[in-house]
Amino acid sequence: MQNNIRKLRRExxxxxxxxxxxxxxxxxxxWRIENDVxxxxxxxxxxxxxKALGVDVDTLLSVDVNRAEExxxxxxxxxxxxxxxxxxxxMIHALNDTTAAG
Numbered sequence: 770m771q772n773n774i775r776k777l778r779r780e781x782x783x784x785x786x787x788x789x790x791x792x793x794x795x796x797x798x799x800w801r802i803e804n805d806v807x808x809x810x811x812x813x814x815x816x817x818x819x820k821a822l823g824v825d826v827d828t829l830l831s832v833d834v835n836r837a838e839e840x841x842x843x844x845x846x847x848x849x850x851x852x853x854x855x856x857x858x859x860m861i862h863a864l865n866d867t868t869a870a871g
Contacts, residue, residue, distance in 0.1 A: 770802075770810075770815075770830050771802055771803045771804065771805050773829050773830070773831070774802060774803055774818060774822070774829060775803045777822045777824065777829075778799070778803075778822065781823075785799045785800050788818070788821060788822075792814070792817035792818055792820075792821050798810075812826075815829060
């Protein structure tokens with residue numbers, strides 16, 4: 770979530786202060802969220818940030834969810850032996866070839 774907020778804020782050319790003002794809060798609120806000091810921002814704060822950035826709350830949360838899933842898959846991959854890793858790589862290449870062709 771914090772990476773999404775940072776990315777979207779920067780894409781829109783907003784400072785901590787500007788985004789804070791847009792949500793009727795202080796710049797430190799944005800800084801604390803982006804720097805993971807505030808682990809679970811209030812839902813109304815997230816809604817205000819999403820509105821100010823022109824996205825929905827799900828968009829703020831989505832990449833982090835996907836990243837957690839990717840981390841889990843990668844950790845499982847690292848637990849495989851060399852032979853099984855090669856099988857997974859071959860499957861990925863086959864799926865990519867199928868996707869590219871169709």
